[in-house]
Amino acid sequence: MPIVQLGAEGRWTNYHGTGTCEVATRFALRSGDAERGRDEIAIAARAVQDWLGQAQAAGRRVRPIGAGWSPSNVNIVSDSWLLHTRRFNRCFRVGGADVRPGVEAAALMLVEAGALVDEVSDKFEQQGRSLWTSGAGNGQTFAGACATGTHGSVVGRGGIQDHIRAVQLVTPTGIHWIEPAAGVMSDAFVAATGSTALRDDELFAAAQLPVGALGIVTALVVDSVPKFLVRPIQNLRKVDCAALDWLAAGDFRSFSAAYALDQDPHFVQMIVNPYKPFKRPAMLRFLYREPWRDAYPHATPGELGAGYDALSLLGRFLDEYPWARGALLQFAMKQGYAAGPDIDDPPVYGSWGEGLNTHRPLADLFNASVTIDRADLARAFELICAVYARHGGSTVVTLRFMERAQGLLAPARFPHNAVIDFDGPRSARTAEAYARVVERLDAEGIAFTRHWAKSCRLDAARVAADYGEDFRRWRTARDRLIPDPAHRALFGSAVLDGLGLTG
Ligand SMILES: Cc1cc2nc3c(=O)[nH]c(=O)nc-3n(C[C@H](O)[C@H](O)[C@H](O)COP(=O)(O)OP(=O)(O)OC[C@H]3O[C@@H](n4cnc5c(N)ncnc54)[C@H](O)[C@@H]3O)c2cc1C
Known part of the structure; x- marks a missing residue:
């Protein structure tokens, strides 16, 4: 049975x-x-x-x-x-x-x-x-x-x-x-x-x-x-605001050459402290794809750079002590991430599956995102960080990239997408800061969608407006x-x- x-x-x-x-x-x-x-x-x-x-x-x-x-x-x-x-x-x-x-x-x-x-x-x-x-x-x-x-x-x-x-x-x-x-x-x-x-x-x-x-x-x-191999590079780098133009245009090669290897990356992720994101080092992660070979030195998920949970543990503290937010978040980013492997370290490799970590449960998680057209990144990203920080958002902000995804209700519905995540412990202030972010995007006329699995304050009217004809087709x-x-x-x-x- x-x-x-x-x-x-x-x-x-x-x-x-x-x-x-x-x-x-x-x-x-x-x-x-x-x-x-x-x-x-x-x-x-x-x-x-x-x-x-x-x-x-x-x-x-x-x-x-x-x-x-x-x-x-x-x-x-x-x-x-x-x-x-x-x-x-x-x-x-x-x-x-x-x-x-x-x-x-x-x-x-x-x-x-x-x-x-x-x-x-x-x-x-x-x-x-x-x-x-x-x-x-x-x-x-x-x-x-x-x-x-x-x-x-x-x-x-x-x-x-x-x-x-x-x-x-x-x-x-x-x-x-x-x-x-x-x-x-x-x-x-x-x-x-x-x-x-x-x-x-x-x-x-x-x-x-x-x-x-x-x-x-x-x-x-x-x-x-x-099957393929990936070589991770993970480092803390102060990113020039002008580099957003490369990312917005999909010129990941130039971004990679500036902050890691002069190669086409398979995967690019940037985690910033929303308090002065371009004055403080960001946590960068690149994966470079290589053909499979059986003989490679195996590394643990930690050595491959998987996971950044340690960061979120500070969220509640930061919520209580607003004066400490910018500096402490940066300290946590350094502690949780700086281990590399950076470009000068001996290279490590893993398969796609080996580079993924199993997550530990976090009670009272706050987890929200907006997906925007990558072309809007340069004008939207700094604005998002500024609004989120001004209203007391107490998580890091993660920037990821993807092409248009399949499925009528795929949030990644722009031809090229930049996904901006706000992940960490739940607090009323952080939730409120996220609400101010989406309000501001609307006010600026910047189109965006939200993740179905995250706490994104969606309702039926908004879903119908965001997905338009595709929502009608789905129904x-x-x-x-x-x-x-x-x-x-x-x-x-x-x-x-x-x-x-x-x-
Ligand atoms: C720590 C953490 C990390 C995450 N990382 C990412 C990330 O990197 N990128 C990202 O996009 N998302 C991420 N998420 C979101 C996560 O991927 C989604 O929440 C995903 O839906 C979870 O899968 P699940 O099996 O737990 O589904 P559930 O949460 O159990 O279910 C999700 C929905 O799917 C339905 N469902 C489940 N199984 C079936 C079935 N067999 N038939 C029909 N419906 C079904 C459920 O009823 C529910 O409506 C993360 C979430 C957490 C908590």
């Missing part, structure tokens, strides 16, 4: 303690031991569909839970049945006979929805393949990360959902196998998964980033590239997948209803 109940009705709090489901009955979806992935997901999808029927008969809303990492509380609903997917995490190779002609089977993997990004990355690396991007950590489930458009700072790529080639999605009335119109998997394969094939570009673009509102994702076909796709309003409401919650995604 792939679904088991976990104890009696009670409360469930998400990973970072930002929200609690009251009166929740918890269930777990678990992997079986079938030899073939298609058989395993056929059994699971049928069980999920029965479970949805039972929840509806019991008058309960449902919510699939991945790793529970989203601080925006898109994973929270009370008076509900929760479906934990973490133990539904097997990954299967795809054979040549399972795909349609012209599709490279060796690049694909069939992934059960609860597999962690780390697990998927690991399995690919065992096969000489790699994900091409992911978030700063690797502890999310693959389905959960895609549901909210998770991204890192790979300058030439979009979000993690861009890896998806097909999705198995369960609603009360159907087990759907959703692919682009051109098709990916063979008819025989799809039939063996117990699904009905929906080869349709609109449905696929909606299902790539569903924000948990389109049903329960049970499996994904995930794409990959040949049309949703209504085709779940035509009955009562069934749509089954996936509702205060947060998702408030965003205009359910109900």
